[in-house]
Each structure stands twice: as structure tokens, then as C-alpha cells.
Amino acid sequence: xxxxxxxxxxxxxxxxxxxxxxxxxxxxxxxxxxxxxxxxxxxxxxxxxxxxxxxxxxxxxxxxxxxxxxxxxxxxxxxxxxxxxxxxxxxxxxxxxxxxxxxxxxxxxxxxxxxxxxxxxxxxxxxxxxxxxxxxxxxxxxxxxxxxxxxxxxxxxxxxxxxx
Numbered sequence: 507x508x509x510x511x512x513x514x515x516x517x518x519x520x521x522x523x524x525x526x527x528x529x530x531x532x533x534x535x536x537x538x539x540x541x542x543x544x545x546x547x548x549x550x551x552x553x554x555x556x557x558x559x560x561x562x563x564x565x566x567x568x569x570x571x572x573x574x575x576x577x578x579x580x581x582x583x584x585x586x587x588x589x590x591x592x593x594x595x596x597x598x599x600x601x602x603x604x605x606x607x608x609x610x611x612x613x614x615x616x617x618x619x620x621x622x623x624x625x626x627x628x629x630x631x632x633x634x635x636x637x638x639x640x641x642x643x644x645x646x647x648x649x650x651x652x653x654x655x656x657x658x659x660x661x662x663x664x665x666x667x668x669x670x
Contacts, residue, residue, distance in 0.1 A: 515640035517662050520630040521669035525592045528624055528631050531668035536598055537571035539564035544571075548601070561601050568664050573597040573619045579626075591626035598622055603657055607642065610650035617641045620661060633669045635661055 521528055544564050551557040564571045579592040599619025607614035623634040638654035638661075 510644065512641060512644055515637045516634055517637055517658075517665070518632055518634040519665065519669050520627075520632055522630055523669065525594070525624060525626050525631045528633060528668050529594055532596065532598075532622065532624070532664070533572065535566055535568045535570075535664055535668065537564045537566035539571060541573060558602065565600060569603075569660065570598050570600050570664070573599060593623070593625035596622045596624070598661070603653060606653045607638070607650045607657075610647040610653075611642055611645040613645065614638075614642055614650060614654075620657070622661070622665065631669070633665045635665060637662075 544560070547560045548557055551560055574597040576595040577593075578595055579590060582593065583590045597619045604615065604618040607618065617636075617638060620635065620638060623632070625632050625634075637658045639651060639658050642650050642654045
């Protein structure tokens with residue numbers, strides 16, 4: 507058994523925009539395929555070019571798709587009432603980018619697709635993302651780190667656009 511400590515670098519910014527506006531901006535920038543149909547199609551793909559075509563058809567203008575969303579605030583509101591701040595978690599990614607990292611660092615599959623957290627706090631709406639480069643740094647793969655840095659740049663650009 508091995509236990510490794512991984513230090514994570516968190517990108518976070520605070521927006522004065524309402525949470526619903528930030529969430530709508532995120533959702534409009536990423537593809538939102540029907541994930542049941544998407545996974546059926548990817549499993550049925552008979553070749554890598556077919557798989558690429560299916561993935562490309564599910565991506566939004568940013569080259570990412572929404573895999574899942576979780577309304578964390580709804581769970582909190584069940585206990586604390588309607589005044590509880592909203593909190594949303596989104597799993598966003600691109601299987602083709604993930605593949606490039608996993609080829610070099612199999613553990614990268616634990617971190618992709620990435621999590622984006624959008625939540626209300628007293629000082630505004632926080633948009634947070636744990637950088638992939640920090641997850642993969644301990645593995646020492648220059649190839650995976652190059653992909654991770656590019657992914658981080660694209661995700662943080664997306665988040666800035668959503669929050670401003």
C-alpha cells in the first residue's frame with residue numbers, strides 16, 4: 507500500500523456577478539451532450555477517428571463539455587433553509603485531453619474531468635478550480651505536465667470570462 511501527499515494549487519476568483527449569471531456563462535461555453543447517449547456512442551465507436559468525431563461533436567466553443575453538475579446548495583438548504591448560499595459543482599473536461607495526460611501518468615485519470623466550484627459567500631460569488639499541473643507535478647512527467655499546463659490555462663481563461 508502506498509500513500510502519497512499531493513499539494514494542490516487552487517485558482518480562485520471572486521465575482522460581483524450573481525451566481526446564476528456565472529453558471530449560465532459557464533454552461534453556454536461548454537458542450538452539454540446527453541451523457542447517457544454520449545457514453546453509448548463512445549463505447550460503440552469502432553475506431554479512434556470515430557471516437558474523436560463523437561467527442562468533438564459534444565464539445566462547446568471552449569473545447570470542453572459538461573459531464574455532471576451537482577447542486578450542493580440544495581442539499582445544504584434542506585438542513586439550513588432557503589437563505590443558505592448557493593453552491594454548484596461542475597465536472598468539465600475533454601476526453602481527448604484526459605487521454606494525453608493518462609498516457610504518461612495513469613493517475614491523471616483520478617483528476618479528470620476537472621471540478622469547478624461556483625458558490626456564494628459574503629464577499630461575492632467564488633469561482634474555484636484545483637490546477638491539474640499541481641496534481642501531476644509529483645509524477646515528474648514533462649509530457650503530462652505540458653498538457654496539464656495547457657488545460658489549466660484554458661480552464662482559468664474560461665473561468666475569468668464567466669466571472670467578469
